[in-house]
Amino acid sequence: MNWYAVRAIYGFEMARFWRTALQSIVAPVIATSLYFVVFGAAIGSRVASVDGVAYGAFIVPGLMMLSLLTQSIANASFGIYFPRFAGTIYEILSAPVSPLEIVLGYVGAAASKSILIGLIILATAALFVPLRIEHPFVMVLFLLLTAVTFSLFGFLIGLWADGFEKLQLVPLLVVTPLTFLGGSFYAIEMLPPFWRAVSLANPVVYLISGFRWAFFGTSDVGVGISFAMALVFLALCLAGVTWIFRTGYRLKS
Amino acid sequence: MQPIISIQNLSKVYASGLKALDGISLDIAEGEIFALLGPNGAGKTTLISIVCGIVTASAGRILAGGHDIAVEYRKARRLIGLVPQELTTDAFETVWATTSFSRGLYGLKPDPAHIERVLRDLSLWEKRDSRIMTLSGGMKRRVLIAKALSHEPRILFLDEPTAGVDVELRRDMWRLVRSLRDKGVTIILTTHYIDEAEEMADRIGVIRKGQIILVEEKAELMRKLGKKQMTLNLQEPLIALPPSLARHDLILKPGGQDLVYTYDTKTRDTEGERTGITALLADLAEAGIRFRDLQTSQSSLEEIFVDLVKERA
Secondary structure, eight states: OOHHHHHHHHHHHHHHHHHTHIIIIIHHHHHHHHHIIIIIIIIGGGSOOBTTBOHHHHHHHHHHHHHHHHHHHHHHHHHHHHHHHHSTHHHHHHSSOOHHHHHHHHHHHHHHHHHHHHHHHHHHHHHHSOOOOSOHHHHHHHHHHHHHHHHHHHHHHHHHOSSHHHHHHHIIIIIHHHHHTTTSSSOGGGSOHHHHHHHTTOHHHHHHHHHHHHHHSOOSSOHHHHHHHHHHHHHHHHHHHHHHHHHTTTTOO | OOOSEEEEEEEEEOTTSOEEEEEEEEEEOTTOEEEEEOOTTSSHHHHHHHHHTSSOOSEEEEEETTEETTTSHHHHHHTEEEEOSSOOOOSSSBHHHHHHHHHHHTTOOOOHHHHHHHHHHTTOGGGTTSBGGGSOHHHHHHHHHHHHHTTOOSEEEEESTTTTOOHHHHHHHHHHHHHHHHTTOEEEEEESOHHHHHHHOSEEEEEETTEEEEEEEHHHHHHHHTEEEEEEEESSOOSSOOGGGTTSOEEEOTTSSEEEEEEESSSOOTTSOSSSHHHHHHHHHHTTOOEEEEEEEEOOHHHHHHHHHHHTO
């Protein structure tokens, strides 16, 4: 293992994060605070509790997931796309580094950033609503799994994209709708039966459900199923990345 | 001695169908400066890119330091530093950070003293804390060289190192290349500039349409360079050369109208005369051959190059 290379890539990516601290940290915090003002305070005060949890608190796991998904994808996709766009990827390709080391560096950094942002949002939320975390270990597990899985997914997008529009396309057209329809702001059982069935095809439902279970002990689907689904997504993303490095697709001509 | 780089039957066909390299075989000796000369689109950059691992070969095999670049890619790549043709640098990182990053990428533990030495050698020390995007084009090229030298490579590829570079930097570059060679680093450079190849290289290879059409010691090419030709336009065409002129290096052109004499400007003949022209003219007068006109011409490396490239078009 070339650990110096992993450290170099990881350090490079984290330096970018701190350099753009304003947009990478402050922006999500402001966005989350706005959600709390609108959904938590304005609307939430008129909504009865969901599953015995005050609405303001109920949306916290979903909001964290929303940030976790978007930040993981944005950071990882930009991290690998930009060197491809600027041409500096030549150095990564000609260095004695294995695909595993490249992924560890880029995806590790993207996951670290989004976990950090998730925790900052959790801290921000604690200022607005009283929170409890019933299963802290499971909560950390889901946090890690989601951050790593979606950073891998973002890495895939960054490898696939051949323009800045495509870099935005998947997050905008696929991930944001899936997250909003994944039960960030409601319990799935609040939906009519048909849409409830449709929702079960949405991968994000399982992540949010499992994450919410870790907080409040209530969930839309069994936590075991959520965990299994999270592992399936992780495996799918790993397979995609492996395939790209095997074939050199979009990396080497 | 085992070559430090051995390229065997290398071919590359791009997905577009473009055949960039066509059965290239080439050995580079350790410690030499090898110049790869060729027109645009000849395959110079493709060749370098394959050796460095940026482009995958369609066929063929490459050994660097005895290691197959596809199988033992770590061992092979550790030996190689690459300075690309394009100014592909990060924008927001500092000179120090980007150079240290390169060293880490190659699996070497941080060595601030080495990085400092590299930056000082390239007159970048004062700029070490500057963001790369604030640097001039020439400075960015120095940064690319610093990155390539950060991991102490034994083989250095310079892809068009002096294209679009001012005179001062060009001189600096040549000086640097020589000092690296003195330390035992093997250098392979591509260039459009024939004088650069003449100035720097130990050996010169000419590549055209994906094929190596000539590899020669520079000294040998320079010997060719030293040759001149004198053409005599005769008043009366000759059917054959008279025997009395056989001792001269003469060729009678088809048609019998022109006599071509090839001579060396750098050696002297047995009679102590520089070129042998006086003796030739005396022998011509004695044989009763008169001429209307004469021209002399010098074959430069540039001409050799242009001829080679045209010949096979």
